[in-house]
Amino acid sequence: MARTKDLTVAERIRSKFAILTRAERQLANTMLESYPVSGLGSITTVAEASDVSTPTVVRMAKKLGFGGFPELQAALRAELEATISNPITKHDRWTEGAPDTHILNRFADAVTENLRQTLRLLDPEDFNAIAALLADRQRSVHVVGGRITRSLADYFFTHMQVIRDGMTLIPSSAGTWPHYVLNMRSGDVLVAFDIRRYEHDILRLAEMARTRGAILVVFTDQWGSPAAQDAAHCIRCRIEVPSAWDSSVVTLFIVEAMIAAVETATWDQTRDRMRTLEELFDETKMFRKFV
Amino acid sequence: MARTKDLTVAERIRSKFAILTRAERQLANTMLESYPVSGLGSITTVAEASDVSTPTVVRMAKKLGFGGFPELQAALRAELEATISNPITKHDRWTEGAPDTHILNRFADAVTENLRQTLRLLDPEDFNAIAALLADRQRSVHVVGGRITRSLADYFFTHMQVIRDGMTLIPSSAGTWPHYVLNMRSGDVLVAFDIRRYEHDILRLAEMARTRGAILVVFTDQWGSPAAQDAAHCIRCRIEVPSAWDSSVVTLFIVEAMIAAVETATWDQTRDRMRTLEELFDETKMFRKFV
DNA sequence: CTGTTTCTGAAAATATGCCTTCAAAGTGTC
DNA sequence: GACACTTTGAAGGCATATTTTCAGAAACAG
Numbered sequence: 001m002a003r004t005k006d007l008t009v010a011e012r013i014r015s016k017f018a019i020l021t022r023a024e025r026q027l028a029n030t031m032l033e034s035y036p037v038s039g040l041g042s043i044t045t046v047a048e049a050s051d052v053s054t055p056t057v058v059r060m061a062k063k064l065g066f067g068g069f070p071e072l073q074a075a076l077r078a079e080l081e082a083t084i085s086n087p088i089t090k091h092d093r094w095t096e097g098a099p100d101t102h103i104l105n106r107f108a109d110a111v112t113e114n115l116r117q118t119l120r121l122l123d124p125e126d127f128n129a130i131a132a133l134l135a136d137r138q139r140s141v142h143v144v145g146g147r148i149t150r151s152l153a154d155y156f157f158t159h160m161q162v163i164r165d166g167m168t169l170i171p172s173s174a175g176t177w178p179h180y181v182l183n184m185r186s187g188d189v190l191v192a193f194d195i196r197r198y199e200h201d202i203l204r205l206a207e208m209a210r211t212r213g214a215i216l217v218v219f220t221d222q223w224g225s226p227a228a229q230d231a232a233h234c235i236r237c238r239i240e241v242p243s244a245w246d247s248s249v250v251t252l253f254i255v256e257a258m259i260a261a262v263e264t265a266t267w268d269q270t271r272d273r274m275r276t277l278e279e280l281f282d283e284t285k286m287f288r289k290f291v
Numbered sequence: 292m293a294r295t296k297d298l299t300v301a302e303r304i305r306s307k308f309a310i311l312t313r314a315e316r317q318l319a320n321t322m323l324e325s326y327p328v329s330g331l332g333s334i335t336t337v338a339e340a341s342d343v344s345t346p347t348v349v350r351m352a353k354k355l356g357f358g359g360f361p362e363l364q365a366a367l368r369a370e371l372e373a374t375i376s377n378p379i380t381k382h383d384r385w386t387e388g389a390p391d392t393h394i395l396n397r398f399a400d401a402v403t404e405n406l407r408q409t410l411r412l413l414d415p416e417d418f419n420a421i422a423a424l425l426a427d428r429q430r431s432v433h434v435v436g437g438r439i440t441r442s443l444a445d446y447f448f449t450h451m452q453v454i455r456d457g458m459t460l461i462p463s464s465a466g467t468w469p470h471y472v473l474n475m476r477s478g479d480v481l482v483a484f485d486i487r488r489y490e491h492d493i494l495r496l497a498e499m500a501r502t503r504g505a506i507l508v509v510f511t512d513q514w515g516s517p518a519a520q521d522a523a524h525c526i527r528c529r530i531e532v533p534s535a536w537d538s539s540v541v542t543l544f545i546v547e548a549m550i551a552a553v554e555t556a557t558w559d560q561t562r563d564r565m566r567t568l569e570e571l572f573d574e575t576k577m578f579r580k581f582v
Numbered sequence: 583c584t585g586t587t588t589c590t591g592a593a594a595a596t597a598t599g600c601c602t603t604c605a606a607a608g609t610g611t612c
Numbered sequence: 613g614a615c616a617c618t619t620t621g622a623a624g625g626c627a628t629a630t631t632t633t634c635a636g637a638a639a640c641a642g
Contacts, residue, residue: 014414017527018519021619029513032411037372040331041365043600053621058601069600070628074332080371081328102415103555107548112403124393148449155442159536197572243551244565245450249544257398260534264394274535312589333629344591349631360630361598 009075010035012064023052024060036076043069106242114238114250121222121236122254130217130233131261133189137164137269140188142180142214144170146202149193152219152251156191159259162277163270174201181205186213194218194225195239195246203227219251300366301326303355314343315351327367334360397533405529405541412513412527413545421508421524422552424480428455428560431479433471433505435461437493440484443510443542447482450550453568454561465492472496477504485509485516486530486537494518510542 007015013028020028030050031039039046046069047054061072134141141160145153150172157169170180184190190209194202198220206216206227218231221239228234235254239246263270298306304319311319321341322330330337337360338345352363425432432451436444441463448460461471475481481500485493489511497507497518509522512530519525526545530537554561 010411014412017412017515018525022514023620025514029408032408034372035411037368040368040371042598044598054600055602055621056619059620077328077331080331081325103552104410104413104415104418104548107544107551108406108410111544112406115399115403119395119399122395124395127395148446151442151446151449154445155439155539158439158442241547241551243547244554244561245547245550247547248446249540249547252543253398253402253540256532256534256536256538256540257395259536260398260532261394263535270535314590334631335629345630346591346632347589350590 008079009039009064009072016064019063020060023056024063026050027052027056027060036080039073039076040080103242110241111247111249114240114247115253117222117238118236118250118254121238126233126235127254127258127261130235131258131265133215133217133233134160134191134258134262135164135265137166137266138187139215140166140168140183140185141191142168142170142184142188142209143191144177144202144205145172145193146195146199147172148246148248149195149219149251152248152255153191153193155252156193156255156259160262162273163259163263163266164273170205174205177201177205178208181208181212184209184212184214188212188214189217190214191217191219192225192227192231193220193251194227195221195248195251196223196225198225198227206230219254221246299370300330300355300363307355310354311351314347315354317341318343318347318351327371330364330367394533401532402538402540405531405538406544408513408529409527409541409545412529417524417526418545418549418552421526422549422556424506424508424524425451425482425549425553426455426556428457428557429478430506431457431459431474431476432482433459433461433475433479433500434482435468435493435496436463436484437486437490438463439537439539440486440510440542443539443546444482444484446543447484447546447550451553453564454550454554454557455564461496465496468492468496469499472499472503475500475503475505479503479505480508481505482508483510483516483518483522484542485518486512486539486542487514487516489516489518497521510545512537 010032013032017025017028027047027050031046038049041049043054043057047057058069061067061069064072066072066075133139141164143153143157143160145151153169157167161167168180168183170177190206192202192206203226206218207230210216210230216227216231216233218225218228218234220228220234220236222236224234224236228236237250237254239248239250241247301323304323308316308319318338318341322337329340332340334345334348338348349360352358352360355363357363357366424430432455434444434448434451436442444460448458452458459471459474461468481497483493483497494517497509498521501507501521507518507522507524509516509519509525511519511525511527513527515525515527519527528541528545530539530541532538
């Protein structure tokens with residue numbers, strides 16, 4: 001019948017997170033950040049580290065079921081002692097409370113390994129060159145994806161659209177693609193996502209684009225899309241995971257890093273565009289003010 | 292010239308042991324016994340544990356080169372933090388040939404840290420429960436995303452559609468949402484993606500769905516969408532990266548792991564569906580035969 | 583045995599830590 | 613827009629934690 005008694009502080013935070021307020025969540029997050037050491041200082045230290053006031057710390061401790069902050073801290077120390085004196089149980093597991101064989105843990109292993117391999121294989125010069133192309137406002141950028149990678153193309157497009165103008169998202173229906181090729185000028189960039197099984201149509205689009213003088217950038221998997229043959233730049237991502245499908249996590253990672261690189265390169269203009277965007281959002285009242 | 296500065300507390304004790312008095316040695320021994328946790332309580336606790344007085348503790352701290360007991364304790368905490376965060380973090384640079392400060396390396400650090408934090412906050416039971424809901428073919432599943440998360444919703448939908456029928460992707464235009472709510476039956480599942488800035492409309496949709504008896508599953512960030520309040524299950528992902536935007540990488544990771552979990556749970560049916568799908572693809576000649 | 587030195591912990595003094603109160607600001611509602 | 617409700621940190625009071633003081637105890641030398 002032991003109830004909250006034998007839960008770790010982390011677990012208590014997890015289970016009570018729903019009823020925590022904004023400042024309390026902020027605190028909870030930093031406490032979990034370098035858990036559990038971050039919670040072992042004085043209440044003042046802990047509060048300052050999360051940019052909240054000391055009353056907030058006390059209030060959260062009580063919400064988690066402790067009498068006060070010192071009680072919470074004692075629990076942390078007890079946990080720490082238990083883990084340290086028990087080095088065998090503590091081998092690295094991503095998700096505590098789930099077995100090693102749980103899909104979350106197996107997936108986490110696979111994805112980090114994919115990330116490592118991908119970055120090992122990636123030429124930073126290539127990456128920089130692509131970023132430079134995308135940052136060049138003289139060039140229009142056209143984005144296309146396949147059956148699965150459409151979502152990635154979409155994500156990339158949405159962000160890039162904030163950063164710069166001259167972005168086009170080519171829809172997934174191949175029928176209208178010639179219309180889009182029509183608008184490509186020499187020096188334009190075509191970013192194509194093509195993961196196995198590689199699509200005939202993407203290859204054909206790439207060829208069409210090249211004859212119009214477009215520069216081809218391909219995001220593909222470790223085996224390489226046939227379209228990559230003609231590509232000026234090609235990013236190969238590892239995509240294997242314990243599943244019948246391939247993983248897009250690493251590809252998304254590279255996409256985001258690329259967006260960040262372009263954003264940095266053109267920060268002055270990007271900042272202005274973002275401000276304007278904020279104002280437009282405010283007018284539409286589409287979003288809640290940040291809580 | 293850094294002398295005692297970079298020594299651990301344990302090393303300092305060892306080197307100064309000769310000049311310690313009887314009571315101080317007694318203290319030193321118990322402190323080393325379950326080091327370093329034993330030193331993290333209040334000075335009173337520490338003193339009592341070794342059967343010495345608090346002044347003894349202070350005196351020893353000063354002999355070891357600290358200004359006082361709190362300073363010694365801070366050193367212990369710092370050590371602990373270093374040992375705990377070290378084992379995985381301190382691997383070499385991700386991308387060789389690019390400096391540590393290259394966006395790829397900074398991004399890789401941020402994302403793996405996000406992943407670690409997310410999995411710590413995640414309740415595996417919650418994850419399993421969601422997987423079970425999604426695997427239940429009696430329930431229809433409705434998927435919706437916001438401005439940015441639309442791509443994730445789309446990705447999730449595309450894969451789930453292969454696994455099972457009864458999937459609906461709710462479009463991003465809020466105007467037609469009531470039409471979709473009309474089709475929700477009690478026991479159906481609504482999977483909503485809502486990352487800051489949280490959208491008013493998603494919250495309202497969630498409420499509508501709930502009154503129709505739908506079970507709400509929310510994917511959100513570490514601060515928690517307001518829609519998460521009404522949610523039966525909520526997955527919170529860390530999304531901070533060195534960029535003006537938030538990262539969706541970890542969210543996509545969870546989504547993929549979820550897809551894999553559902554796939555495993557319903558493998559018999561899924562396999563059949565995939566075979567049929569392959570045949571359909573073959574007929575359309577949409578893809579190149581695997582190269 | 584006495585004086586000297588060193589060590590030790592009780593107790594007082596001081597500094598922080600911790601908690602409560604409360605007013606201001608934010609949010610949701612009518 | 614006015615109201616109630618929630619959330620939040622500044623300020624202050626009380627409670628510990630930490631340090632200092634100091635006197636007794638122990639060890640040692642002469």
